[in-house]
Amino acid sequence: MTARSNEAASDGGSRYIDDDRERGVFRVDRATMTSPEVFELEQRQIFDECWLYFGHDSEIAKPGDYVRRIVVGRPLFLVRGSDGSVRCFYNTCPHRGAEVCREERGNAKRFTCFYHAWTFDTSGSLLTMPDEEGYGEGFKETCSLTTVPKLDSYRGFWFISFNHRAEPLHDYLDGAKEYLDLVVDQAEEGMRILPGTNEYAVKANWKLMVENSLDGYHGLPLHQTYFAYVKSLGGGISGTNLVGEGGRELGHGHVVLEGEAPYGRPIARWDHLFGEDSQDEIAAIRARLVDAYGEDRASRMADNFRNLIIFPNLMINDITAITVRYVEPLAANLMRVRAWALAPREETGQRLQRRIDSYLTFIGPGGFASPDDVEALESCQVGFRAHPNVQWSDISRGMTRMPTVIDEVQVRAYWRAWAARMDGRPIPPPVEWPETPIPAHR
Amino acid sequence: MTEALRDDRIELRLAVEEFLYHEAALLDEWRLDDWLELFTPDARYVVPSTDVPDGDGSQTLVLIQDDFQRIGGRVARLKSRRAHREFPSSRTRRMISNIRVLRCVGDEVEVTANFVVYRIRRGVNEYIGRYLYTLVRTDDGFRIRSRRAELDLEALDPHGTVSIIL
Numbered sequence: 001m002t003a004r005s006n007e008a009a010s011d012g013g014s015r016y017i018d019d020d021r022e023r024g025v026f027r028v029d030r031a032t033m034t035s036p037e038v039f040e041l042e043q044r045q046i047f048d049e050c051w052l053y054f055g056h057d058s059e060i061a062k063p064g065d066y067v068r069r070i071v072v073g074r075p076l077f078l079v080r081g082s083d084g085s086v087r088c089f090y091n092t093c094p095h096r097g098a099e100v101c102r103e104e105r106g107n108a109k110r111f112t113c114f115y116h117a118w119t120f121d122t123s124g125s126l127l128t129m130p131d132e133e134g135y136g137e138g139f140k141e142t143c144s145l146t147t148v149p150k151l152d153s154y155r156g157f158w159f160i161s162f163n164h165r166a167e168p169l170h171d172y173l174d175g176a177k178e179y180l181d182l183v184v185d186q187a188e189e190g191m192r193i194l195p196g197t198n199e200y201a202v203k204a205n206w207k208l209m210v211e212n213s214l215d216g217y218h219g220l221p222l223h224q225t226y227f228a229y230v231k232s233l234g235g236g237i238s239g240t241n242l243v244g245e246g247g248r249e250l251g252h253g254h255v256v257l258e259g260e261a262p263y264g265r266p267i268a269r270w271d272h273l274f275g276e277d278s279q280d281e282i283a284a285i286r287a288r289l290v291d292a293y294g295e296d297r298a299s300r301m302a303d304n305f306r307n308l309i310i311f312p313n314l315m316i317n318d319i320t321a322i323t324v325r326y327v328e329p330l331a332a333n334l335m336r337v338r339a340w341a342l343a344p345r346e347e348t349g350q351r352l353q354r355r356i357d358s359y360l361t362f363i364g365p366g367g368f369a370s371p372d373d374v375e376a377l378e379s380c381q382v383g384f385r386a387h388p389n390v391q392w393s394d395i396s397r398g399m400t401r402m403p404t405v406i407d408e409v410q411v412r413a414y415w416r417a418w419a420a421r422m423d424g425r426p427i428p429p430p431v432e433w434p435e436t437p438i439p440a441h442r
Numbered sequence: 443m444t445e446a447l448r449d450d451r452i453e454l455r456l457a458v459e460e461f462l463y464h465e466a467a468l469l470d471e472w473r474l475d476d477w478l479e480l481f482t483p484d485a486r487y488v489v490p491s492t493d494v495p496d497g498d499g500s501q502t503l504v505l506i507q508d509d510f511q512r513i514g515g516r517v518a519r520l521k522s523r524r525a526h527r528e529f530p531s532s533r534t535r536r537m538i539s540n541i542r543v544l545r546c547v548g549d550e551v552e553v554t555a556n557f558v559v560y561r562i563r564r565g566v567n568e569y570i571g572r573y574l575y576t577l578v579r580t581d582d583g584f585r586i587r588s589r590r591a592e593l594d595l596e597a598l599d600p601h602g603t604v605s606i607i608l
Contacts, residue, residue: 196503
């Protein structure tokens with residue numbers, strides 16, 4: 001039974017998915033990556049509906065701290081008020097529209113629009129304007145800055161929604177909370193975003209970046225030069241545990257790829273890359289985790305990598321270091337990525353240096369791995385121009401077996417959620433593995 | 443003004459310029475092994491993030507922070523034919539100007555210059571910024587102890603990556 005026989009009111013998404021569990025075939029029409037109509041429908045069905053990542057608590061640590069970002073095209077700024085409350089405003093003066101927040105980040109008690117000098121406080125109220133007598137009584141009270149419909153945080157991650165009826169964030173995050181906890185609990189004193197943003201454009205559809213973050217299969221071929229570099233330093237750990245690990249569905253379209261890391265991790269898995277004299281320190285960090293969480297959870301936190309997707313477009317990759325990566329969709333064939341390093345507050349000196357090095361050698365657009373991911377995505381987008389003569393992308397890997405870390409269960413789960421959102425129907429429950437127990441007849 | 447016009451100052455600046463142009467030519471010609479030989483064993487190559495151009499990689503996330511070993515690793519990667527972003531190699535053209543000697547301390551010469559590095563592959567990307575070098579005078583000419591490329595770009599848009607040596 002293919003998705004086409006669903007009794008959906010609309011097939012805005014499922015018309016592009018060939019999900020044939022009898023034959024063990026899962027294919028996605030490449031029009032999902034090229035069509036302006038699909039892009040437009042995504043804006044309404046997904047980006048106007050879901051919770052979207054804005055920033056981290058540590059970026060607005062003190063009263064008056066603010067950060068300005070464009071999120072799905074809307075100009076916004078997040079500010080911690082003098083009263084300590086965090087608010088997210090549309091960055092537009094209610095008078096004639098100019099941006100009232102004019103810097104990417106900073107600290108302010110007031111925001112004065114540079115056009116006509118209307119001045120707002122950090123709760124958005126209009127305090128003063130030149131020649132108030134030009135307006136009637138009570139006019140000022142109607143001119144506050146507009147807040148986004150929804151704003152909430154979990155473990156320091158701030159999310160917004162443009163959907164007034166969005167369910168609470170904690171419900172939306174569903175099973176992803178377990179993975180956010182596995183990341184945040186690695187710190188003794190909480191996490192912070194390090195200064196220094198990776199901000200880069202990729203000439204490809206935003207979903208290609210999501211797929212790439214969920215894909216373990218490309219690790220060895222695409223990133224061969226990274227592993228060769230680590231090996232040249234005398235390093236390299238091979239992953240041994242493939243069966244039973246891999247992709248998981250977490251509800252609401254969130255997915256994760258988890259497995260034993262074939263590389264060192266600052267918390268807390270030693271590798272030659274870190275240098276001999278760091279062995280004791282890393283062992284001590286690991287011992288602390290075991291004390292705090294027990295051997296099983298500590299091992300999971302220290303030895304495993306986690307590539308987590310919070311539907312639709314937030315990636316938290318806990319790999320050689322931790323990156324928080326947000327993808328802004330600009331057009332069907334263009335995205336802009338914002339990525340940051342997340343680090344425990346207590347990390348300083350050599351430990352912090354080790355993390356930064358571990359981050360930028362692999363993650364980040366100047367490293368030995370991410371540039372090749374960007375190249376792959378842009379190349380796929382070029383390849384998509386062969387559509388409709390070459391119509392489908394295949395995402396069938398692992399349908400006929402218990403999934404491994406190089407299979408594609410998590411990518412299929414993401415697409416099923418995408419299709420459901422586009423159709424306007426509930427996201428289906430997680431599938432049982434293997435999806436196609438009977439040997440496939442292709 | 444009189445300081446800058448002294449013969450030995452002019453000579454030094456000319457020598458520095460020649461060195462920088464020579465380095466640029468090696469890189470534009472993808473003669474990476476020759477380029478690697480320009481570094482001291484304690485060398486560092488840093489490219490800060492676009493939003494924190496004065497960032498140092500000890501506390502701030504930067505784009506590139508290589509010691510001599512990693513510079514070598516970067517060269518090995520680019521020569522391997524498996525650095526897919528640079529296979530086939532892009533064409534590059536480095537334009538270097540506004541070269542100034544900031545100060546001399548012992549055998550070290552601190553230099554700044556402006557750059558535009560054009561990378562051409564399916565389009566033209568410009569990397570714009572300034573260099574800060576610490577060069578060391580040796581019997582075989584200058585060697586690079588520290589090489590820092592601060593980008594003026596607000597983001598790597600449309601570039602996507604820093605896949606070349608800047």
